[in-house]
Amino acid sequence: MEKQTNGPDFPVHDLEYLSGFGNSFESEAIAGALPRGQNNPLICPLGLYSEQISGSSFTSPRKLNLRSWLYRIKPSVTHEPFKPRVPAHGKLVTEFDKSNSTATPTQLRWKPADIPDSQTDFVDGLYTVCGAGSSFLRHGYAIHMYAANKSMENCAFCNADGDFLIVPQQGRLWITTECGRLQVSPGEVTILPQGFRFAVNLPDGPSRGYVAEIFGTHFQLPDLGPIGANGLAAPRDFLVPTAWFEEESRPRYTIVQKFGGELFAAKQEFSPFNVVAWHGNYVPFKYGLSKFCPYNTVLVDHGDPSINTVLTAPTDKPGVALLDFVIFPPRWLVAEHTFRPPYYHRNCMSEFMGLIHGGYEAKADGFLPGGASLHSCMTPHGPDTKTYEATIARGNEAGPHRITDTMAFMFESCLMPRVCPWALESHSMDHDYYTCWIGLKSHFVREPVDIRSEDVQDGLIGIGAGANRG
Numbered sequence: 027m028e029k030q031t032n033g034p035d036f037p038v039h040d041l042e043y044l045s046g047f048g049n050s051f052e053s054e055a056i057a058g059a060l061p062r063g064q065n066n067p068l069i070c071p072l073g074l075y076s077e078q079i080s081g082s083s084f085t086s087p088r089k090l091n092l093r094s095w096l097y098r099i100k101p102s103v104t105h106e107p108f109k110p111r112v113p114a115h116g117k118l119v120t121e122f123d124k125s126n127s128t129a130t131p132t133q134l135r136w137k138p139a140d141i142p143d144s145q146t147d148f149v150d151g152l153y154t155v156c157g158a159g160s161s162f163l164r165h166g167y168a169i170h171m172y173a174a175n176k177s178m179e180n181c182a183f184c185n186a187d188g189d190f191l192i193v194p195q196q197g198r199l200w201i202t203t204e205c206g207r208l209q210v211s212p213g214e215v216t217i218l219p220q221g222f223r224f225a226v227n228l229p230d231g232p233s234r235g236y237v238a239e240i241f242g243t244h245f246q247l248p249d250l251g252p253i254g255a256n257g258l259a260a261p262r263d264f265l266v267p268t269a270w271f272e273e274e275s276r277p278r279y280t281i282v283q284k285f286g287g288e289l290f291a292a293k294q295e296f297s298p299f300n301v302v303a304w305h306g307n308y309v310p311f312k313y314g315l316s317k318f319c320p321y322n323t324v325l326v327d328h329g330d331p332s333i334n335t336v337l338t339a340p341t342d343k344p345g346v347a348l349l350d351f352v353i354f355p356p357r358w359l360v361a362e363h364t365f366r367p368p369y370y371h372r373n374c375m376s377e378f379m380g381l382i383h384g385g386y387e388a389k390a391d392g393f394l395p396g397g398a399s400l401h402s403c404m405t406p407h408g409p410d411t412k413t414y415e416a417t418i419a420r421g422n423e424a425g426p427h428r429i430t431d432t433m434a435f436m437f438e439s440c441l442m443p444r445v446c447p448w449a450l451e452s453h454s455m456d457h458d459y460y461t462c463w464i465g466l467k468s469h470f471v472r473e474p475v476d477i478r479s480e481d482v483q484d485g486l487i488g489i490g491a492g493a494n495r496g
C-alpha cells in the first residue's frame with residue numbers, strides 16, 4: 027500500500043522530547059507563553075486561554091495527584107454538542123457483562139490479525155478483545171487490538187474512559203497530542219492518558235498493534251525492592267513531547283470522544299492541537315523497550331515474570347495489579363540444572379500475551395508476531411511439547427544462552443476477563459491451540475531412582491524412566 031503521509035508534516039528527525047517519569051514538566055512553543063507565578067491569570071501571555079486537565083481527583087494524595095495546565099488559542103469547550111457518532115463503532119467495550127462478552131477458562135490463542143483492505147483508521151481499526159470491570163465504575167480494564175491502514179483525517183480522538191497503553195507491532199504511529207507530537211515505532215510503547223485529545227497518522231500504511239486500557243488509575247513504575255535504586259525501566263528513558271501547535275482554521279473538524287465505550291462526535295472549526303505552552307505532570311509519553319534493564323536468575327530456577335515489569339497500574343491491595351505491563355526482552359539465560367523456559371503455571375491473575383517480533387521461549391511455533399494468547403485466572407499454561415522435549419534433551423550441559431530476536435509482552439490483571447464475541451468467532455482464532463500440550467508424555471516412574479543432587483548438577487542423570495537425556 028502507498029505510504030500515508032496526510033495530516034500535518036511530521037518532522038520525525040527533529041522531534042524534541044522531555045525526559046523523565048512523573049516529573050513536573052513545562053514546555054513552550056513560543057518563549058514567554060507560560061504564565062509565571064500563577065496558573066490562570068486574568069490575561070494569559072500572548073492572549074491564550076488557560077485550561078486545566080485533571081487526571082486525578084483534586085484531593086488525591088500529592089504523590090498520586092496528576093494534572094496539567096494547557097495554554098491554548100481557544101479552549102476545548104468551543105464546539106457544537108456531542109452526538110452519537112455515525113456510523114457507531116460496534117466493537118468497543120468498557121463495561122463487561124453477559125450481554126456483550128463471554129466467560130471462558132479455555133486457553134485461547136489468536137493468529138496475527140489481518141489488516142483490512144478497506145480504508146480504516148486507528149479508531150475504526152480498534153476492537154476490544156477482552157476485559158473486566160467498568161469504565162463507569164472506574165475499576166477495570168479492556169484489552170484491545172488495532173489493525174488499520176489510513177491516517178486519521180480532520181479528526182481527533184479522546185478517550186474519556188481510561189488510559190491507553192499502545193504497543194505497536196507493525197507500522198509506526200505519528201501521534202499528535204495536545205502536549206506535542208510523538209513518533210512511536212514498533213519496539214516502543216506509548217501512554218495516552220484519559221482525556222487527552224490525539225490523532226494518529228500511519229506513515230507506513232498497514233499497521234497493527236495492541237492496546238491496554240485501564241479505568242480509574244494510572245500507570246506507575248514498579249517498586250524495585252531488593253533490586254535497589256536502579257534497574258528495569260529507568261525514569262529518564264520515558265520521553266514526553268514538547269509543545270507544538272497549529273492555528274489555522276480547520277473547518278468541520280471532528281472530536282471523536284469515547285465515553286462508556288460508545289463513540290460521540292462534536293464539530294468545531296479549529297484544531298484541538300492549539301496548545302502553545304503547557305506545564306504539569308499529567309502528560310502523554312513513550313518508552314523504548316530496548317532501554318529496559320532486565321534482571322534474571324544467575325544460579326537456579328526461572329524467576330517469576332514480575333521481575334520484568336515495565337509499568338504497573340495498582341489496585342488498593344498492596345502488590346495486586348489492576349494491570350501490569352511485563353516484557354520478555356532479549357537476555358542471557360544462565361541458570362544451572364534448571365528448566366529454563368517459563369514453568370508450568372496456574373495463576374490467580376489472568377495473562378494476556380502478545381509478540382512484537384521474533385519468537386517466544388515457551389512456544390516453538392504457533393505464537394506469532396501480531397498474534398495473542400489469553401490464559402485466564404487458574405487456567406493452566408506453560409511450554410509446549412516441542413519446547414519441553416527440546417529443553418530436556420539439552421540436559422544440564424546447556425551453557426549460557428542468549429535469547430535474541432524476541433520481544434514478547436504480557437498484560438497481567440487481577441480481574442478475570444470476559445472475551446468479546448468477535449474475538450471468539452474470529453477466523454484468527456487458533457482452535458488447535460490445546461494440541462501444543464497434548465503430546466506431553468508421562469515421565470513418571472514408580473520405582474524411586476536414587477538421584478544424587480551432585481549427579482543432576484553434573485548432568486549425569488536426566489529425568490525420565492532411567493534414561494540419561496543429557
Ligand SMILES: [Fe+2]
Binds near residue numbers: 377
Ligand atoms: Fe503464567
